[in-house]
Amino acid sequence: MSRSPRWALGAAVGLAAGGLLLATAGPASAHNVLVESTPQDGETLDSAPDQVELVFNEEVLEGGNGIVVTGPNGSTYEDGEVQTDTERAWIGLSPLDQAGDYTINYRIISADGHPLEDSLGFTLADEAVPSDEATDAQDPNGTTDDGSPEETDSEDPVADLAMPPWVAVVIAIAVVGIVVSILIRFMRSRGNSDA
Template identity: 45%
Template sequence: MPLFPSSVRNAVMAVSVLFMALAGAQPAMAHSVLVSSDPAKDASLASAPAAVTLVFNEPLDRGFTELAVLGPDGTSRWEGGPPVVTGEKLSAPLRALGSAGVYTVKYRVVSADGHPVSGSVPFTLTTAGLGTAAAPKVRTETAVADDNVPVWPWIAGAALVALAGAFVARRIAKP
């Protein structure tokens, strides 16, 4: 007499095939992608723009959106207000810029699929302005990393737990 009934062997085989199929699957690339920016990436400007605007390939989630404009020293902040999300656009007003040099627009948005996407857009101010940087912000939250954890281990684990539960239930039901 076999150790396991044929129905249990068939279920184990089905779960194994499912697990192997999902193990090779790659997650869908449905993350937001930066399409354009104003000022454009690596642009050289003689005068400071009044605002920055980033345009993505899909509407953005309004929650957890971050935008910072860092000055040539890498720490001074130049955004003049909170970021605004309108569909696929993320924008913020700018303070009058100060010294000439490379300014960096750093962003972090949440894609429609719920994954965070971050990046930066540098531009150069060729003529110094008269502005002063905003007071430094104190960050109290911890940084969030985009771990890109695949979903297949969760599905496979759930299938294995269900299979184990079915096996135990069959064993208990038999006299």
């Protein structure tokens, strides 16, 4: 038995392992991070914002993105769908009707296909909300003027945006399959030329 087939088999295994390593480690080395937000994390605002804007260090892909703004009473205030433009993601807000702490939970899809989730917050000062006459329709107990319970969405909208982590596995399998196929053809052609 010649050394050629063993060498080719060793090379095939090495290339397949290297391809698998590159396919799974490549995306993990790139990290998208939040670099700026409006409102800023921890900021106290004298006027209510009409949107939340997040800026990242890398491109944000369209689809699968979520931004949820939760007020002091647990109500959410996002209005419309998340919009993206290169490194920016933003969403419009319904009028913020209560002073206090607001939480921004976000989940964006990075350019490498991985989701990035985090949260930040801001405070809305008393002078930023409409007067009591404008907010009399809402009771702190979660009821409306007619006494009926206020409708709330009990599901976590950010959790519904999960993207399966199988993408890297599929890429790795494809790379290994291609490498093994090429090496098998190479071994067969070497075997035919040796005969």
